[in-house]
Amino acid sequence: GFSVDNPTLTRFFALHFLLPFAIVGLTLVHLTFLHDTGSNNPTGVPSDCDKIPFHPYYTVKDILGFALMISLLVSMALFSPNLLGDPENFTPANPLVTPPHIK
Missing domain, CATH: 1.20.5 (Single alpha-helices involved in coiled-coils or other helix-helix interfaces)
Structure with a gap:
């Protein structure tokens, strides 16, 4: 088999x-x-003078956005860890009863 x-x-x-x-x-x-x-030119701008270069403008914008999201997640994990936890973790353990999903 x-x-x-x-x-x-x-x-x-x-x-x-x-x-x-x-x-x-x-x-x-x-x-x-x-x-x-x-690539294609969806804006229809014929020259490069009216375009915004990707680096450093969009690179810095993306890095700041990632830093903001990571700092928000880290602050939630450090200052309010129960908010991100599973509610099942607050159930007191009973060593005499086997959980139903293990039986």
Whole structure:
């Protein structure tokens, strides 16, 4: 019969380890070709003088947005950790009763 054994798990692990690197490589190739040939011009602006350069304006904007979201999440985790927790954690443990999902 069918069984998941060591070779299957090894291949699955190798796939999940190598796939992000392949995706990053394809993304870099895509960006290289996109910036090499240029993309469509949806704004209709014929020259580069009216455009806003991506770096540093959008890069700084994205970094500030990520920093704001991370600081919000960290402050919630530090100052109000019960807000992010599972309500099941507040149920007192009974060592004499086995939980129903384990039986």
